[in-house]
Amino acid sequence: MSQNDWMDLGKNIGHTLKNAIDTLDFTELNRSIEKTVNSTTSMINNKIKQYSTAVKSATLNQKYDIRKITKIEKKIKSQLSGYRALRAIGGIGTAIFLGFDLIYLLLEGWQTAKPAIAGSSFLLIPCLILLIFGIAGTHTAKKQSSYMKRFHIYISNLSKQDMVPISSLSEAVYGTDASTIADLHDMIADRLFLQGHVDRKKNIFYASDEAFEAGTLPDLPHTAVDDEETPLTPLAQSMIQEGERTLSRIRHYNDLIKDAVVSQKLDTLEQNIRHILVFIQEHPEDAEDARNMTKHYLPSIERLLETYVELSAYPDPGDNIQKSKRDIENTLDTLNFALSELYDDLFEMTSMEVASDISVLETLLAREGLTKDKLPR
Secondary structure, eight states: OOHHHHHHHHHHHHHHHHHHHHHTOOHHHHHHHHHHHHHHHHHHHHHHHHHHHHHHHHHHHHHOOHHHHHHHHHHHHHHHHHHHHHHHHHHHHHHHHHHHHHHHHHHHOHHHHHHHHHHHHHHHHHHHHHHHHHHHHHHHHHHHHHHHHHHHHHHHHTSSOSEEEHHHHHHHTTOOHHHHHHHHHHHHHTTSSSSOEEETTTTEEESSHHHHHHHTSOOOOOSOOOOOOOOOOHHHHHHHHHHHHHHHHHHHHHHHOOOHHHHHHHHHHHHHHHHHHHHHHHOGGGHHHHHHHHHHHHHHHHHHHHHHHHHHTOSSOOHHHHHHHHHHHHHHHHHHHHHHHHHHHHHHHHHHHHHHTHHHHHHHHHHTTOSSSOOOO
16 A cells, blocks of 8 residues: 555545544444555555565575576476487497498408498498487486486475585585585586575585575674663654553543443553554564554544543433444444554564574574584584
8 A cells, every 4th residue: 555545544534533523423434444444454464475475485586596497407307308319219220230230241241241331331320429429418417417406405404594514415415525515616606506605614505695694793692681672763752652642541531431331442442552552662663564554543533532422421312422422332343453453463574574584593593502403613
Protein backbone atom coordinates (compact mmCIF):
# COMPACT_ATOMS: atom_id res chain seq x y z
CA MET A 1 0.00 0.00 0.00
CA SER A 2 1.42 3.40 -0.98
CA GLN A 3 1.67 6.43 1.29
CA ASN A 4 -1.01 8.19 -0.77
CA ASP A 5 -3.39 5.27 -0.24
CA TRP A 6 -2.74 5.51 3.49
CA MET A 7 -3.43 9.25 3.48
CA ASP A 8 -6.70 8.65 1.63
CA LEU A 9 -7.71 6.01 4.18
CA GLY A 10 -6.74 8.31 7.04
CA LYS A 11 -8.83 11.17 5.64
CA ASN A 12 -11.67 8.74 5.03
CA ILE A 13 -11.63 7.58 8.66
CA GLY A 14 -11.53 11.21 9.87
CA HIS A 15 -14.48 12.24 7.70
CA THR A 16 -16.43 9.09 8.52
CA LEU A 17 -15.83 9.53 12.25
CA LYS A 18 -17.11 13.13 12.16
CA ASN A 19 -20.09 12.00 10.09
CA ALA A 20 -20.83 9.14 12.50
CA ILE A 21 -20.77 11.42 15.55
CA ASP A 22 -22.90 14.06 13.83
CA THR A 23 -25.51 11.57 12.58
CA LEU A 24 -25.09 8.91 15.30
CA ASP A 25 -24.75 6.29 12.53
CA PHE A 26 -21.54 4.32 13.04
CA THR A 27 -22.11 1.63 10.40
CA GLU A 28 -19.93 3.30 7.78
CA LEU A 29 -17.21 3.99 10.35
CA ASN A 30 -17.04 0.28 11.13
CA ARG A 31 -16.66 -0.50 7.44
CA SER A 32 -13.87 2.08 7.08
CA ILE A 33 -11.96 0.67 10.03
CA GLU A 34 -12.40 -2.88 8.72
CA LYS A 35 -11.04 -1.67 5.38
CA THR A 36 -7.91 -0.31 7.03
CA VAL A 37 -7.58 -3.52 9.07
CA ASN A 38 -7.68 -5.62 5.91
CA SER A 39 -5.36 -3.24 4.06
CA THR A 40 -2.86 -3.05 6.90
CA THR A 41 -2.73 -6.75 7.67
CA SER A 42 -2.54 -7.46 3.94
CA MET A 43 0.35 -5.00 3.58
CA ILE A 44 2.29 -6.45 6.51
CA ASN A 45 1.56 -10.05 5.53
CA ASN A 46 2.74 -9.32 2.00
CA LYS A 47 5.86 -7.74 3.45
CA ILE A 48 6.41 -10.86 5.60
CA LYS A 49 5.90 -13.17 2.62
CA GLN A 50 8.15 -11.05 0.42
CA TYR A 51 10.78 -10.93 3.14
CA SER A 52 10.56 -14.66 3.76
CA THR A 53 10.75 -15.45 0.05
CA ALA A 54 13.51 -12.90 -0.42
CA VAL A 55 15.53 -14.35 2.45
CA LYS A 56 15.26 -17.89 1.06
CA SER A 57 15.80 -17.00 -2.58
CA ALA A 58 18.44 -14.39 -1.79
CA THR A 59 20.33 -16.85 0.40
CA LEU A 60 20.40 -19.38 -2.45
CA ASN A 61 20.86 -16.91 -5.30
CA GLN A 62 23.61 -15.03 -3.50
CA LYS A 63 25.57 -18.18 -2.72
CA TYR A 64 24.82 -20.33 -5.77
CA ASP A 65 23.69 -19.61 -9.30
CA ILE A 66 21.03 -22.34 -9.44
CA ARG A 67 20.17 -21.63 -13.08
CA LYS A 68 23.80 -21.87 -14.13
CA ILE A 69 24.35 -25.08 -12.14
CA THR A 70 21.30 -26.68 -13.74
CA LYS A 71 22.46 -25.57 -17.19
CA ILE A 72 25.96 -26.99 -16.63
CA GLU A 73 24.60 -30.32 -15.43
CA LYS A 74 22.24 -30.61 -18.39
CA LYS A 75 25.10 -29.82 -20.74
CA ILE A 76 27.34 -32.46 -19.12
CA LYS A 77 24.57 -35.06 -19.34
CA SER A 78 23.96 -34.22 -23.00
CA GLN A 79 27.68 -34.31 -23.82
CA LEU A 80 28.13 -37.61 -22.00
CA SER A 81 25.32 -39.18 -24.03
CA GLY A 82 26.72 -37.75 -27.28
CA TYR A 83 30.31 -38.89 -26.63
CA ARG A 84 29.11 -42.35 -25.64
CA ALA A 85 27.19 -42.57 -28.91
CA LEU A 86 30.28 -41.50 -30.88
CA ARG A 87 32.39 -44.02 -29.00
CA ALA A 88 29.89 -46.79 -29.75
CA ILE A 89 29.62 -45.90 -33.46
CA GLY A 90 33.37 -45.48 -33.84
CA GLY A 91 34.08 -48.69 -31.91
CA ILE A 92 31.65 -50.78 -33.94
CA GLY A 93 32.88 -49.32 -37.25
CA THR A 94 36.53 -49.79 -36.28
CA ALA A 95 35.91 -53.38 -35.17
CA ILE A 96 34.05 -54.24 -38.38
CA PHE A 97 36.52 -52.76 -40.86
CA LEU A 98 39.65 -53.69 -38.91
CA GLY A 99 38.35 -57.24 -38.47
CA PHE A 100 37.54 -57.45 -42.17
CA ASP A 101 41.05 -56.28 -43.12
CA LEU A 102 42.76 -58.77 -40.79
CA ILE A 103 40.69 -61.71 -41.95
CA TYR A 104 41.09 -60.81 -45.60
CA LEU A 105 44.84 -60.35 -45.10
CA LEU A 106 45.19 -63.79 -43.49
CA LEU A 107 43.17 -65.50 -46.21
CA GLU A 108 44.52 -63.78 -49.34
CA GLY A 109 47.97 -62.56 -48.35
CA TRP A 110 49.38 -59.05 -48.50
CA GLN A 111 49.70 -58.67 -52.25
CA THR A 112 46.09 -59.67 -52.97
CA ALA A 113 44.58 -57.98 -49.89
CA LYS A 114 46.53 -54.73 -50.26
CA PRO A 115 44.03 -52.94 -52.61
CA ALA A 116 41.04 -54.00 -50.49
CA ILE A 117 42.72 -52.88 -47.25
CA ALA A 118 43.65 -49.55 -48.83
CA GLY A 119 40.02 -49.06 -49.90
CA SER A 120 38.57 -49.98 -46.51
CA SER A 121 40.92 -47.50 -44.78
CA PHE A 122 38.73 -44.67 -46.09
CA LEU A 123 36.02 -45.96 -43.75
CA LEU A 124 38.27 -47.38 -41.02
CA ILE A 125 40.13 -44.12 -40.32
CA PRO A 126 36.95 -41.99 -39.77
CA CYS A 127 35.56 -44.71 -37.49
CA LEU A 128 38.86 -44.76 -35.57
CA ILE A 129 38.75 -40.97 -35.23
CA LEU A 130 35.17 -41.17 -33.93
CA LEU A 131 36.25 -43.82 -31.42
CA ILE A 132 39.18 -41.77 -30.11
CA PHE A 133 37.09 -38.61 -30.00
CA GLY A 134 34.27 -40.45 -28.18
CA ILE A 135 36.65 -42.00 -25.62
CA ALA A 136 38.38 -38.66 -24.91
CA GLY A 137 35.07 -36.78 -24.72
CA THR A 138 33.49 -39.38 -22.43
CA HIS A 139 36.50 -39.17 -20.12
CA THR A 140 36.26 -35.37 -20.00
CA ALA A 141 32.49 -35.40 -19.42
CA LYS A 142 32.88 -37.96 -16.63
CA LYS A 143 35.48 -35.75 -14.97
CA GLN A 144 33.09 -32.80 -15.20
CA SER A 145 30.25 -34.95 -13.83
CA SER A 146 32.45 -36.05 -10.93
CA TYR A 147 33.38 -32.41 -10.36
CA MET A 148 29.71 -31.42 -10.07
CA LYS A 149 29.00 -34.38 -7.76
CA ARG A 150 31.75 -33.17 -5.43
CA PHE A 151 30.23 -29.69 -5.59
CA HIS A 152 26.86 -31.06 -4.40
CA ILE A 153 28.60 -33.00 -1.61
CA TYR A 154 30.27 -29.78 -0.49
CA ILE A 155 26.88 -28.02 -0.54
CA SER A 156 25.29 -30.76 1.56
CA ASN A 157 28.03 -30.29 4.16
CA LEU A 158 27.23 -26.57 4.19
CA SER A 159 23.48 -27.02 4.65
CA LYS A 160 23.47 -26.11 8.35
CA GLN A 161 26.06 -23.35 8.34
CA ASP A 162 28.05 -21.31 5.85
CA MET A 163 31.46 -22.26 7.17
CA VAL A 164 33.04 -25.68 7.50
CA PRO A 165 36.54 -27.10 8.06
CA ILE A 166 38.14 -28.09 4.76
CA SER A 167 39.14 -31.39 6.35
CA SER A 168 35.43 -32.24 6.71
CA LEU A 169 34.87 -31.57 3.01
CA SER A 170 37.90 -33.63 1.96
CA GLU A 171 36.73 -36.56 4.11
CA ALA A 172 33.28 -36.36 2.51
CA VAL A 173 34.75 -36.80 -1.00
CA TYR A 174 37.53 -39.21 0.08
CA GLY A 175 40.17 -36.70 -0.99
CA THR A 176 43.04 -34.74 0.53
CA ASP A 177 42.90 -31.21 1.90
CA ALA A 178 45.13 -30.03 -0.94
CA SER A 179 42.88 -31.52 -3.65
CA THR A 180 39.78 -30.13 -1.93
CA ILE A 181 41.31 -26.65 -1.73
CA ALA A 182 42.15 -26.86 -5.45
CA ASP A 183 38.57 -28.01 -6.08
CA LEU A 184 37.11 -25.10 -4.11
CA HIS A 185 39.29 -22.56 -5.89
CA ASP A 186 38.17 -23.98 -9.26
CA MET A 187 34.52 -23.82 -8.17
CA ILE A 188 34.90 -20.22 -7.04
CA ALA A 189 36.58 -19.37 -10.37
CA ASP A 190 33.76 -21.16 -12.24
CA ARG A 191 31.21 -19.09 -10.23
CA LEU A 192 29.62 -22.17 -8.69
CA PHE A 193 30.25 -20.61 -5.28
CA LEU A 194 29.32 -16.96 -5.78
CA GLN A 195 30.59 -15.89 -2.35
CA GLY A 196 33.11 -18.62 -1.59
CA HIS A 197 36.24 -17.89 0.46
CA VAL A 198 39.06 -20.32 1.27
CA ASP A 199 41.02 -19.55 4.43
CA ARG A 200 44.20 -21.63 4.13
CA LYS A 201 45.54 -20.37 7.44
CA LYS A 202 42.54 -21.59 9.43
CA ASN A 203 41.79 -24.38 6.93
CA ILE A 204 38.16 -23.26 6.72
CA PHE A 205 35.84 -22.72 3.76
CA TYR A 206 33.22 -19.95 3.89
CA ALA A 207 30.24 -20.18 1.52
CA SER A 208 28.98 -16.63 2.13
CA ASP A 209 30.43 -13.16 2.58
CA GLU A 210 28.62 -12.81 5.92
CA ALA A 211 30.24 -15.96 7.29
CA PHE A 212 33.65 -14.84 6.01
CA GLU A 213 33.28 -11.41 7.61
CA ALA A 214 32.17 -13.00 10.87
CA GLY A 215 35.13 -15.36 10.70
CA THR A 216 37.54 -12.45 10.38
CA LEU A 217 36.09 -10.55 13.35
CA PRO A 218 38.27 -10.37 16.47
CA ASP A 219 37.68 -12.95 19.16
CA LEU A 220 34.59 -12.43 21.29
CA PRO A 221 35.41 -10.85 24.65
CA HIS A 222 34.95 -13.21 27.55
CA THR A 223 34.13 -10.50 30.07
CA ALA A 224 30.59 -9.48 30.84
CA VAL A 225 29.37 -6.50 28.84
CA ASP A 226 26.26 -4.55 29.76
CA ASP A 227 23.67 -4.47 26.99
CA GLU A 228 22.94 -1.00 25.69
CA GLU A 229 19.34 -0.13 24.98
CA THR A 230 18.53 0.78 21.41
CA PRO A 231 17.92 4.54 21.33
CA LEU A 232 14.41 5.57 20.39
CA THR A 233 13.92 7.28 17.05
CA PRO A 234 11.95 10.55 17.04
CA LEU A 235 9.05 8.72 15.33
CA ALA A 236 9.03 5.92 17.93
CA GLN A 237 9.24 8.46 20.75
CA SER A 238 6.29 10.49 19.45
CA MET A 239 4.22 7.32 18.89
CA ILE A 240 4.88 6.11 22.43
CA GLN A 241 3.97 9.52 23.87
CA GLU A 242 0.76 9.63 21.84
CA GLY A 243 -0.04 6.05 22.84
CA GLU A 244 0.52 6.77 26.54
CA ARG A 245 -1.79 9.76 26.31
CA THR A 246 -4.46 7.63 24.64
CA LEU A 247 -4.09 4.96 27.35
CA SER A 248 -4.61 7.61 30.00
CA ARG A 249 -7.80 8.79 28.26
CA ILE A 250 -9.08 5.21 27.87
CA ARG A 251 -8.65 4.64 31.63
CA HIS A 252 -10.46 7.90 32.30
CA TYR A 253 -13.44 6.91 30.13
CA ASN A 254 -13.37 3.37 31.49
CA ASP A 255 -13.95 4.79 34.98
CA LEU A 256 -16.97 6.71 33.69
CA ILE A 257 -18.53 3.74 31.84
CA LYS A 258 -20.40 1.38 34.17
CA ASP A 259 -21.21 -1.34 31.62
CA ALA A 260 -19.06 -4.39 32.53
CA VAL A 261 -18.95 -5.72 28.95
CA VAL A 262 -17.79 -2.40 27.50
CA SER A 263 -15.32 -2.02 30.35
CA GLN A 264 -13.83 -5.40 29.43
CA LYS A 265 -13.53 -4.28 25.80
CA LEU A 266 -11.62 -1.20 26.97
CA ASP A 267 -9.34 -3.32 29.17
CA THR A 268 -8.54 -5.44 26.11
CA LEU A 269 -8.05 -2.31 24.01
CA GLU A 270 -5.63 -0.91 26.58
CA GLN A 271 -3.73 -4.21 26.63
CA ASN A 272 -3.46 -4.32 22.81
CA ILE A 273 -2.19 -0.74 22.64
CA ARG A 274 0.28 -1.46 25.45
CA HIS A 275 1.64 -4.49 23.54
CA ILE A 276 2.28 -2.36 20.47
CA LEU A 277 3.92 0.43 22.49
CA VAL A 278 6.25 -2.06 24.18
CA PHE A 279 7.08 -3.52 20.77
CA ILE A 280 7.89 -0.06 19.39
CA GLN A 281 10.06 0.67 22.41
CA GLU A 282 12.00 -2.58 21.88
CA HIS A 283 12.09 -2.25 18.06
CA PRO A 284 12.09 1.49 17.27
CA GLU A 285 13.40 0.71 13.77
CA ASP A 286 10.01 -0.91 12.97
CA ALA A 287 7.90 2.02 14.19
CA GLU A 288 7.08 3.06 10.61
CA ASP A 289 5.15 -0.19 10.06
CA ALA A 290 2.77 0.66 12.92
CA ARG A 291 2.62 4.44 12.43
CA ASN A 292 -0.20 4.74 9.90
CA MET A 293 -2.56 2.44 11.75
CA THR A 294 -2.06 4.01 15.18
CA LYS A 295 -2.03 7.49 13.65
CA HIS A 296 -5.59 7.02 12.42
CA TYR A 297 -6.95 4.84 15.25
CA LEU A 298 -5.74 6.47 18.46
CA PRO A 299 -7.51 9.81 17.90
CA SER A 300 -10.63 7.92 16.77
CA ILE A 301 -10.71 5.89 19.99
CA GLU A 302 -10.85 9.02 22.17
CA ARG A 303 -13.67 10.62 20.20
CA LEU A 304 -15.68 7.39 20.12
CA LEU A 305 -15.41 6.96 23.89
CA GLU A 306 -16.27 10.59 24.46
CA THR A 307 -19.40 10.15 22.31
CA TYR A 308 -20.27 6.88 24.09
CA VAL A 309 -20.09 8.59 27.50
CA GLU A 310 -22.29 11.45 26.24
CA LEU A 311 -24.86 8.97 24.85
CA SER A 312 -24.84 7.03 28.11
CA ALA A 313 -25.69 10.20 30.02
CA TYR A 314 -29.19 10.38 28.46
CA PRO A 315 -31.71 9.37 31.17
CA ASP A 316 -34.21 7.80 28.78
CA PRO A 317 -32.31 6.75 25.60
CA GLY A 318 -34.36 5.94 22.53
CA ASP A 319 -33.76 3.28 19.89
CA ASN A 320 -31.39 5.47 17.87
CA ILE A 321 -29.16 6.15 20.87
CA GLN A 322 -29.18 2.47 21.85
CA LYS A 323 -28.26 1.50 18.30
CA SER A 324 -25.44 4.07 18.20
CA LYS A 325 -24.03 2.72 21.46
CA ARG A 326 -24.13 -0.83 20.08
CA ASP A 327 -22.37 0.36 16.90
CA ILE A 328 -19.62 1.99 18.98
CA GLU A 329 -19.24 -1.24 20.99
CA ASN A 330 -18.92 -3.19 17.72
CA THR A 331 -16.35 -0.65 16.53
CA LEU A 332 -14.34 -1.26 19.71
CA ASP A 333 -14.32 -4.98 18.81
CA THR A 334 -13.08 -4.11 15.33
CA LEU A 335 -10.36 -1.88 16.78
CA ASN A 336 -9.28 -4.62 19.17
CA PHE A 337 -9.05 -7.06 16.30
CA ALA A 338 -7.09 -4.55 14.22
CA LEU A 339 -4.53 -3.77 16.92
CA SER A 340 -4.17 -7.44 17.87
CA GLU A 341 -3.53 -8.36 14.23
CA LEU A 342 -1.03 -5.53 13.89
CA TYR A 343 0.91 -6.71 16.93
CA ASP A 344 0.98 -10.32 15.72
CA ASP A 345 2.13 -9.28 12.24
CA LEU A 346 4.81 -6.94 13.57
CA PHE A 347 6.11 -9.69 15.83
CA GLU A 348 6.18 -12.21 12.98
CA MET A 349 7.98 -9.77 10.69
CA THR A 350 10.63 -9.12 13.34
CA SER A 351 11.05 -12.87 13.85
CA MET A 352 11.77 -13.22 10.14
CA GLU A 353 14.39 -10.46 10.32
CA VAL A 354 16.03 -12.07 13.33
CA ALA A 355 16.10 -15.46 11.56
CA SER A 356 18.12 -13.97 8.70
CA ASP A 357 20.98 -13.09 11.11
CA ILE A 358 21.20 -16.50 12.78
CA SER A 359 23.82 -17.86 10.38
CA VAL A 360 26.32 -15.13 11.34
CA LEU A 361 25.70 -15.70 15.05
CA GLU A 362 26.15 -19.46 14.62
CA THR A 363 29.40 -18.77 12.79
CA LEU A 364 30.73 -16.69 15.66
CA LEU A 365 29.61 -19.20 18.29
CA ALA A 366 31.06 -22.13 16.33
CA ARG A 367 34.37 -20.35 16.00
CA GLU A 368 34.43 -19.71 19.73
CA GLY A 369 33.86 -23.43 20.39
CA LEU A 370 30.43 -22.79 21.91
CA THR A 371 28.53 -25.20 19.67
CA LYS A 372 28.57 -28.94 19.15
CA ASP A 373 30.63 -28.67 15.93
CA LYS A 374 33.70 -26.74 16.99
CA LEU A 375 35.69 -24.91 14.35
CA PRO A 376 39.37 -23.96 14.56
CA ARG A 377 40.24 -20.34 15.28
